[in-house]
Amino acid sequence: PLMIAEIGKRLPRPAMVVIGEPTEMKVVNAHKGSFGYRTTVTGLEAHSSATNKGINAVQQAAEIIHFINRLHDDQARQPKPGSDFDPPHSTLSVGVIEGGTAINILARHCCFHWDIRLHPGDSREAIEAKIEDFVKRNLLPRMHAVDPSTGVATESLFRVPALVPEPGSPAEELCRHLTGANRTSVVAFGTEGGQFQEAGIPTVICGPGRILEAHKPNEYIALDQVELGIEFQRKLIQWACEN
CATH class of the missing domain: 3.40.630.10 (Zn peptidases)
Known part of the structure; x- marks a missing residue:
C-alpha cells in the first residue's frame, strides 16, 4: 500500500x-481476501512424567489448530449458492508450526502461522472472534490455574484485500x-x-x-x-x- x-x-x-x-x-x-496470522502459545516447562506440574504449549496449540480445522469444515459444509469461486466458501489453513525442545519436556513455547481466505460476504471479524472465544473459554482458565504467566497471543501478519x-x-x-x-x-x-x-x-x-x-x-x-x-x-x- x-x-x-x-x-x-x-x-x-x-x-x-x-x-x-x-x-x-x-x-x-x-x-x-487473504489474512495471515501468527499465534504464539506460552506454556510452563516440566518433565513429561509430571504433566500436572506444567502446561504443554504444543498441546494447547494443537487444540486451537483443531478448532481452526473445525471452522474450516463448517465453512465447507455451507458453500455459497451460485458462487464462482473454487472452493465456493471461505477457507482456513495452518501452514507453519514450531515448538518444543525435547520429547521428555512439556513445551514452553509453540508458534503457528495460519490464514483465512475470505469469500465475499463472510466476516473475518466473526471468524477471529470465534477463535478468541474458544481460547478464552476452553484454554486460558486451565492454563492460568497452573501458572498465570501462561497465555495465547495472536498477531496479524498481513492483510490482502x-x-x-x-x-x-x-x-x-x-x-x-x-x-x-x-x-x-x-x-x-x-x-x-x-x-x-x-x-x-x-x-x-x-x-x-x-x-x-x-x-x-x-x-x-x-x-x-x-x-x-x-x-x-x-x-x-x-x-x-x-x-
Missing part, C-alpha cells in the same frame, strides 16, 4: 493495472479485447490487485500459467502459456502505441 501511494506522488498515475499472476490468460476480475468485480472497467474491457475473452473469471488465490483497487485504479488479473503448477517443487509455466503471454504483450504494446 505504501508503494502504491507513492506512485501517484512520484510517477504518472496509471490508467489501469494488469497483474500477471497465472490465470491461463483468462481475464480475472475478482479474488478472495479482496479484488471486487468492476464490470466494464477500463482494465477489464481492454484485457477482454486483447484476449478475445467473452466473460471474466474469479480465482481463490490472492494478489495485490485489491490494494490497487482500493487506491482507485481499475485492476484485473491476467497472466500465463496455471496456479496448480505454481508454489510447489519444480513449478513451471507451460510453453503454450508462455506463447499466449507473449502474444498478449505484443497486442498490449500495439494498443498503447495506437492510443
